[in-house]
Amino acid sequence: MNAPTKSPPRKSESSRQIHPGSTTSKWEWVAAACGLLLVLGTLGYIVYYALTTEAKIPDITAEAIRTEPTRGGHVVQFRARNHSSTTAAGLQITGELRQGSSVVERSEITLDYLPPFSEREGGLIFQEDPARYELRIAPKAYREP
Amino acid sequence: MTTGAGSRANPGRERQFFIGLARAFAGSLIFALPMLMTMEMWWIGFWIDEWRLVILTLVLIPLLTVLSRFSGFKQTDGLVDGIVDAFVAIAAAAVMAIVVLFIFEVIRFGMPAREIIGKVALQTFPGSIGAMLARGQLSGEQQGSQDEEIAQDPSYPGELFLMGVGAIFIGLNVAPTEEIVLLSYMMGPWQVIALALLSLILMHAFVYAVNFPGQPQLAEDPGFWSLFMRFTVVGYAIVLLISAYLLWTFGRFEGADLEEVLGASIVLGFPGAIGAAAARLIL
Missing domain, CATH: 4.10.280 (MYOD Basic-Helix-Loop-Helix Domain, subunit B)
Structure with missing residues (x-):
């Protein structure tokens, strides 16, 4: 030019x-x-x-925010947070209602994506009342995008 | 847009600029809307490799600067004017992307900056090309001026450049989607070769159609092979390179071998070839 x-x-x-x-x-x-x-x-x-920012493996935590009884069951709202700079795709989150060492009820969800340093919310639905048991929510698996 | 604008008083020139700016917003919206409403584009915005995003942004500036010669906000004869045009187009596209993505809740307050910037920067690429094209395309009354002449009768490299822009124009709409790679998996090697041949045939049909009727172009018939080799084959090579670049930028080649790379590039090259060949019709 x-x-x-x-x-x-x-x-x-x-x-x-x-x-x-x-x-x-x-x-x-x-x-x-x-x-x-x-x-x-x-x-x-x-x-x-x-x-x-170092590229690492996803560092994910999941925690329950609140529980609400609905007609379809007890909804446990949770928040998943990615503390790393790596995206987790197909992130699987499971919630368990436990009594001692036995699992009374289990609920699962897959989040499409959890971008770096961000959070997403979702709900797990249980038929049993989570208040009566020990509630455990944890990330289980992901794949790279 | 017209050459006479320079000698006119300031208000007129400014008025013209604001009209041009409005066109830029309209153009960036028209061009980028399919991508603004494509979820892969949002996702790629946060998972895209940082350096590829940097390269994409750096590629955009010379691309727009050269493009401004063909369809700028006004007749641009200087490099500085072209660069100014390029950044105006980027500004318009970025503002448009921020507003639309915010309304869509694709970007929200409280999101990490990396995610917001990634999403907006990615959308700014198609948006700013649309903004730049719109200044030429939507500017009804100014058509027929010198702009038109440059756009209608560019040099050979200019012609190839416009083909490349045409390939980006159409190819970007589908490049981020997962269907491109999926199609290349579904198709066998013969289907891929057939698609490449079909792309070439269709491309040549367009090149032939655009080169002849209603255009006082060449005095003599350039001949089939000349036209085929100089425009169709070279154009298709450019299309494939652009397709491969876009797919690489969008992270579609992770862990892929050469066969997968070629297959996906040929699949994306199909719409790209149509866009490239029809560039003179649509741009």
Whole structure:
């Protein structure tokens, strides 16, 4: 491309003045500056992220938030949180109602994705009342996306 | 858009710019909407390899700058104008992506920055191409000016560049989906070869159709082989390279061997070839 034919607009950027011959309006420079900031911000953050965050295996916790009796059973809302920079796909979460060493009831769910450092909520439904047993919610398996 | 805009007073020029900006938003929405509503695009936004996202963003800037020559916000004859156009298109596309993804609740407050930035940056790629194209495409009254001439009769490299943009234009709509890789698994080697041949035949039909009627192009018939080798075959090679690049960027080649890479590229190359060959019609 014919590079240096348009040097006047370059000057007008710094001084915010439009030369009579320039076809670039003041607002165009403003919009372009916004675009440049967005690109630099994105690149800066992503590069920083890539350099500072180690790719590891997913580090996932799951915890019950609350239990609510419904017509279809007792809904246990849970929150799964990924503490790592690796995405877990097809994340399987199981909830168990235990009495001593025996499992009274088990419920399972598969979350499509749990992105890095993010959390997703869901519900496990039990026919038995979780309040009467020991409730255990744990991540069981995932695959790489 | 017109060359006379430069000599006009500031308000007129600014008015023109805002009209162009509105077109950019419209164009980015038209072009990116299928991808904004594709769940793979959201997912790829957070699992995409950081360096591939960086490369994609860096590729976008020269792509838009060159594209602005063909369909810019105004007639761009300088490199600086082209770059300014490119960043305006990026700004419009990014704002559009943020607004739409936020309304869709694909991005929310409280999400990690990496996830939000990944999703928005990924959508900005198609969006900004749409924004850039729209300034030429939707600008009804200005058509017929010098823009049109450049777009209608580009040089040979320009022609190939437009084919590449056409391939991206159509290919991006399906590139992120899982169907591309799935199809390549479902198809046997002969079907893949048949698809490649069909792509070439259809592509040549388009190239032939676009090159002749209603266009005072070449005085003499360039001949079948000349047209076939210079546009169809070279164009298809570009299509396959772009397909492979998009699939690699979207992480579809993880653990794949050469056969899988070629198969998926040929499958994505099918819509890409149509887009490339029809570039002169649709862009």
